[in-house]
Amino acid sequence: MFELLTSSGYRSLPDLAILTLVLLMQAGAVYFLLRLSSRKWIRWLILAFGAVSGIVLVFGFLLMFVRVARFFPSWTASWLRGSALIWAMLSVLWLVAWGIWKSLAQVVSPARRGFLNSAGVALFAAPVAVVGYGVFVQRLNIRMREQKIVIPGLAEDLVGLRIVQLTDIHLSPFLSVRELRHAVGMANETIAHLALVTGDMISGRRDPLNACLRELANLRSEAGIYGCMGNHEVYAHAEDYASIAGERLGIHYLRSEAVRLKFGGTAMNLAGVDYQRFHEPYLTDAEKMIEPGVFNVLMSHNPDVFPVAARQGYDLTIAGHTHGGQVRVEILREDLNIARFFTPYVDGLYQNDGRMLFVSRGIGTIGLPVRLGAPPEVALLRLCRS
Secondary structure, three states: HHHHHHHHHHHHHHHHHHHHHHHHHHHHHHHHHHHOOHHHHHHHHHHHHHHHHHHHHHHHHOOHHHHHOOOOOHHHHHHHHHHHHHHHHHHHHHHHHHHHHHHHHHHHOHHHHHHHHHHHHHHHHHHHHHHHHHHHHHHHHHEEEEEEEEOOOOOHHOOOOOEEEOOOOEEOEEHHHHHHHHHHHHHOOOOOOOOEEEOOOEEEOOOOHHHHHHHHHHOOOOEEEEEEOOHHHHHHHHHHHHHHHHHHEEEEEOOEEEEEEEEEEEEEEEEOOOOOOOOOOOOOOOOHHHHOOOOOEOOOOOOOHHHHHHHOOEEEEEEOHHHHHHHEEEEOOOEEOOOHHHOOOOOEEEOOOOOOEEOOOOOOOOOOOOOHHHOEEEEEEEEEOO
16 A cells, blocks of 8 residues: 555545545444444444445545556546545535434424424435536536636737637546537637647546547637646656647647747737646746736646746736536535645636736546536636726
């Protein structure tokens, strides 16, 4: 186990923390149920169910490592792990529902026990309905999102410029070529001036990168297709291959480099960087790519570089990475999602001293084949002055 963890470095630590928490919660539930039951066969059944649940969760965790997953077909490994994560999510929701029901049972009068039992059924059915909606409906319901980007003093020729962005595609067993083709078609309907692909085309080494690049090459825009690399290209050791193969297909990946684009009589400087690793200095060479006196745009897969990009002089940073939280709920007006543990820039438009950041929710999913409260999207950015 130690060898597996060190091979993937810190990437496995959040998964390990979640696994530990869920196992502890399930162990607590098993202990509580054992105390309630006096029949031997029921106690054995509870123990057996708890053991099977624990094995499923640990097996799902191990499938995140290539040296384990390689023994299974890609589709099977992905959905086995995804199913284990869905079970973890459901079990936690059920435990929360059980806790609420038990608390209500202590304060509700005996005359209202019938109503309480009906409410209990609804409480336990709700997680299945919610998760099912996230897996089978919202995950596949790709939307078009239009976002106005207000830039004071924007040059006249750039007013109304349309930039279409696809990000976090994760072409894998959780997203088909047909669904990606649909997203590309939506992007082309915008008749954009510029098309951007901001990383995470695939999830892992065994995913169909070539198929993804072929579909992305069908994007159409006046100035062409440009992109940057995400963390999953890094994990799959596919950055160089994607860059070379993409160039052959007309997709220009900017890897610590910039290109000057002209719209009418006005220039725009478009720069791109590879995924910027956490706990390392951000954008160490990006300041050199700034072109004074023109509109400077930076493509960075992860959005937490924004304060550095703004200080360096980038007028607009375009990012993805967060999936908008992927599973996102609001409780007491507080937006809860796992992405907030890593960055304050989760979804939408942000401003820093007149500089702008846009973070797209992206198209695909990672780990858990669910989207809740963060529907997949193709983003259309419209530049304006007011």
